[in-house]
Amino acid sequence: MDSALVIHRLHFAFTITYHYLFPQLTMGLAPLIVIFKSLALWKGDERYNKAAGFWAKIFAINFLFGVITGIPMEFQFGTNWARFSHYSGGVIATALAMEGVFAFFLESSFLGLFLFGEKRFGQRVHWLSAFMVFAGAWISGFFIIVTDAWMQHPVGFELAADGTAHLNSFWSLLFNEWALWQYLHNMGGAVITGSFAMAATGAYYVLSRKQEEYGRLFLRAGVIVAAIASVLQLFPTGDRQGKLVTDYQPVTLAAMEGLFQTESGAAIVLVGQPDIANQKLDNPIYVPKALSFLTHRRWEAEVKGLNEFPRDQWPDNIPLLYYSYHIMVGLGTIFILVMTTALVLLWRRKLFNARWMLWIVMLSFPFPYIANTAGWITAEVGRQPWLVYGLMKTQEGFSSNVSAGNGLFTLLGFMGMYTVLSILFIILIWREIGHGPDFLSNKDSHGDVDLARAP
Amino acid sequence: METLWFILVALMLTAYVVLDGFDLGTGIINLFVAKNHDERRLVLRAIGPVWDGNEVWLLAAGGALFFAFPLLYASSFSGFYLPLMMVLWLLMLRGVGVELRSHVSDPLWWSFFDFVFSVSSLLLAIFFGAAIGNVVRGVPLNSDGYFFEALWTNFRVGTNPGILDWYTVLTGVLAMVTLTVHGAHYIALKTEEDLNTRARRVARLSWFALILLTVLSLIATLYVRPQVTDNFRLRPWGWIIPLVVMASLVAMPIFLRKGRDLGAFLSSTTYIVGMLGGAAFAMYPYLLPATTNPSYSLTIYNAKTGAYSLSVGLIWWVLGIALAVAYFTFLYRSFKGKVVLDDRGGY
Numbered sequence: 001m002d003s004a005l006v007i008h009r010l011h012f013a014f015t016i017t018y019h020y021l022f023p024q025l026t027m028g029l030a031p032l033i034v035i036f037k038s039l040a041l042w043k044g045d046e047r048y049n050k051a052a053g054f055w056a057k058i059f060a061i062n063f064l065f066g067v068i069t070g071i072p073m074e075f076q077f078g079t080n081w082a083r084f085s086h087y088s089g090g091v092i093a094t095a096l097a098m099e100g101v102f103a104f105f106l107e108s109s110f111l112g113l114f115l116f117g118e119k120r121f122g123q124r125v126h127w128l129s130a131f132m133v134f135a136g137a138w139i140s141g142f143f144i145i146v147t148d149a150w151m152q153h154p155v156g157f158e159l160a161a162d163g164t165a166h167l168n169s170f171w172s173l174l175f176n177e178w179a180l181w182q183y184l185h186n187m188g189g190a191v192i193t194g195s196f197a198m199a200a201t202g203a204y205y206v207l208s209r210k211q212e213e214y215g216r217l218f219l220r221a222g223v224i225v226a227a228i229a230s231v232l233q234l235f236p237t238g239d240r241q242g243k244l245v246t247d248y249q250p251v252t253l254a255a256m257e258g259l260f261q262t263e264s265g266a267a268i269v270l271v272g273q274p275d276i277a278n279q280k281l282d283n284p285i286y287v288p289k290a291l292s293f294l295t296h297r298r299w300e301a302e303v304k305g306l307n308e309f310p311r312d313q314w315p316d317n318i319p320l321l322y323y324s325y326h327i328m329v330g331l332g333t334i335f336i337l338v339m340t341t342a343l344v345l346l347w348r349r350k351l352f353n354a355r356w357m358l359w360i361v362m363l364s365f366p367f368p369y370i371a372n373t374a375g376w377i378t379a380e381v382g383r384q385p386w387l388v389y390g391l392m393k394t395q396e397g398f399s400s401n402v403s404a405g406n407g408l409f410t411l412l413g414f415m416g417m418y419t420v421l422s423i424l425f426i427i428l429i430w431r432e433i434g435h436g437p438d439f440l441s442n443k444d445s446h447g448d449v450d451l452a453r454a455p
Numbered sequence: 456m457e458t459l460w461f462i463l464v465a466l467m468l469t470a471y472v473v474l475d476g477f478d479l480g481t482g483i484i485n486l487f488v489a490k491n492h493d494e495r496r497l498v499l500r501a502i503g504p505v506w507d508g509n510e511v512w513l514l515a516a517g518g519a520l521f522f523a524f525p526l527l528y529a530s531s532f533s534g535f536y537l538p539l540m541m542v543l544w545l546l547m548l549r550g551v552g553v554e555l556r557s558h559v560s561d562p563l564w565w566s567f568f569d570f571v572f573s574v575s576s577l578l579l580a581i582f583f584g585a586a587i588g589n590v591v592r593g594v595p596l597n598s599d600g601y602f603f604e605a606l607w608t609n610f611r612v613g614t615n616p617g618i619l620d621w622y623t624v625l626t627g628v629l630a631m632v633t634l635t636v637h638g639a640h641y642i643a644l645k646t647e648e649d650l651n652t653r654a655r656r657v658a659r660l661s662w663f664a665l666i667l668l669t670v671l672s673l674i675a676t677l678y679v680r681p682q683v684t685d686n687f688r689l690r691p692w693g694w695i696i697p698l699v700v701m702a703s704l705v706a707m708p709i710f711l712r713k714g715r716d717l718g719a720f721l722s723s724t725t726y727i728v729g730m731l732g733g734a735a736f737a738m739y740p741y742l743l744p745a746t747t748n749p750s751y752s753l754t755i756y757n758a759k760t761g762a763y764s765l766s767v768g769l770i771w772w773v774l775g776i777a778l779a780v781a782y783f784t785f786l787y788r789s790f791k792g793k794v795v796l797d798d799r800g801g802y
Binding site: 109399 | 503504505507508510511514515517518519521522526528529530531532533534536537539540543544546547550555558559601602603760761763764767768771772775776778779782783785786789790
């Protein structure tokens with residue numbers, strides 16, 4: 001394999017994986033903050049404003065890191081994937097440019113108002129600015145998903161005389177069937193990250209007997225939202241996403257499931273290690289016939305195995321695909337178990353004293369990040385060897401004018417930069433959680449972020 | 456249609472330079488205009504609510520460029536690979552410098568982020584100027600529309616130039632001085648007393664350098680790329696652009712002497728619009744000239760996307776930009792006036 005190709009793939013994979021640690025929390029927290037602001041307006045209870053103010057501070061730090069690690073993503077289409085950009089720009093640049101004018105302007109201008117303007121403009125404008133930031137973040141996510149969905153399942157285009165793809169149907173691009181389900185599934189994942197972070201922070205406050213009133217508030221909101229989102233993530237959004245893969249990327253499905261041979265009444269494997277050389281799974285633990293039912297709604301249905309497809313159509317890293325898919329699904333199942341249990345305890349007014357459960361909730365916050373990352377690895381590695389499914393191979397898309405040496409130079413630069421950013425992020429978030437919502441009242445009862453954080 | 460999109464993309468890039476330009480200029484002058492902790496907080500407050508929105512114009516312009524001229528985006532972003540990556544790192548550092556300073560109460564923390572903010576702003580201004588210089592001078596394009604430019608070769612303007620040669624260094628320094636003046640006008644406009652006085656002084660002194668560099672860069676451009684006069688011969692109304700630039704240069708010190716900071720700020724805005732507008736006017740219809748063989752040049756005709764996209768794009772673009780302008784008007788009106796440090800609802 002061309003070493004420049006490997007470097008450019010690593011370059012994008014590393015920067016996008018790191019970047020997406022931030023937007024998933026941004027998109028997940030934004031609706032929760034709007035809920036707090038709405039409750040404050042509706043019930044006239046100042047505690048909800050302080051809760052919103054506290055999360056706004058976490059949000060602001062997280063948003064900044066999302067923005068500064070996000071700019072390289074838009075640049076990298078051109079810098080590292082020039083031939084892909086030239087080929088597909090006639091289609092996907094519509095989505096990316098629309099993201100710029102419809103989402104980025106919205107969220108960045110109202111973020112300034114949201115963070116600096118609570119005292120100056122009153123609660124109604126502040127609610128509006130919180131809502132606009134939420135809308136901007138979610139619109140932004142939509143256009144990115146539209147872009148990725150086109151790469152997974154290209155629609156609404158024709159090939160021009162020079163061989164590049166040109167848009168011929170604006171609405172088919174935006175309402176690509178793949179995009180709609182992928183969007184819902186992805187946003188559900190973001191809400192899970194946000195609500196787990198909130199519940200875990202609440203559990204930490206209750207367990208450590210610091211600011212318990214807020215701890216309980218965060219737990220209540222976090223657990224309810226997390227339980228709902230976790231269930232919706234499995235059905236319908238995850239289920240429908242799986243159906244689309246079954247229909248349009250059958251070879252990907254076979255590789256995800258570790259299904260080497262076509263089977264009728266195929267079993268679903270819960271745990272097991274794929275052995276590519278001998279084309280089998282080692283140590284499988286499985287549920288008989290479940291895969292046939294899930295993919296075709298019939299217990300005896302035939303599911304195509306990898307043997308049906310020529311080798312050059314197989315995803316080029318089947319073990320990574322298989323594991324990331326199983327990690328995503330496994331964690332998703334655990335999320336449902338944890339959060340429905342917590343919800344039952346909350347319902348029966350036992351959650352705040354059930355220390356064992358609070359420990360589990362507190363320690364669970366990293367796992368949605370892993371599940372979201374694993375989900376995206378499944379989508380992107382699963383699409384291989386294609387960059388645009390069925391149209392352009394990954395090896396045809398990278399910038400052949402940028403050498404492996406130059407690519408490695410900047411990849412290392414990003415690694416260094418992101419190491420520094422990670423350290424700063426952890427220090428700052430740690431401090432904010434240490435301060436908690438009550439810290440705001442010492443400085444400013446309205447939780448104006450800038451005033452409160454100003455020394 | 457492609458001409459219209461050329462104008463729209465140029466407008467968006469100009470909006471970026473005008474808006475984020477004063478953020479960068481603020482960063483450049485921060486260390487020597489704001490002398491103590493409170494003054495530096497004020498300086499940061501002057502750009503705090505707006506810098507992120509301003510930076511979005513770069514992303515939006517990049518998106519529009521990718522949309523309208525995919526081959527230009529693919530070719531120039533990969534060809535300018537190294538400097539673009541450095542710009543990305545600098546943009547990250549600038550963002551961190553602006554936003555993280557106030558999170559921790561420690562003089563060492565403050566000094567560190569003041570320094571990060573200023574140095575990254577300074578280097579960004581130079582990089583952006585050098586980028587414009589590269590586009591005007593041309594790059595070593597191959598027949599397939601791609602190139603890869605080293606950071607420097609021999610610092611000469613020839614068929615195989617580097618990112619940095621004497622011409623692009625000159626345009627880089629011109630951009631730095633332009634944004635210094637622009638940022639100083641902005642800080643003068645947004646502050647009172649000592650800060651205001653010092654910002655005006657910086658603007659007054661840098662103005663002499665600006666005059667000198669403007670003239671030098673014009674001469675240099677005529678030498679490096681004599682074709683820039685073609686469009687002025689073809690479309691004589693274009694001569695209005697240099698007149699606007701001259702008028703704005705004259706206006707800056709006059710407004711400053713009268714203490715009209717807004718007038719001075721609008722003059723430097725006009726100067727930037729004039730200079731970039733003039734460059735775009737002179738380049739048209741070229742997007743990226745080739746130093747190797749003129750026929751390899753990227754123009755709006757060979758780099759444009761499909762006709763359907765361009766027409767549909769016009770609809771959503773107008774809608775989106777109308778919304779964006781509305782947000783910005785609301786934002787800037789909300790935070791108009793001088794910044795102060797009181798805690799009574801000022802900001």
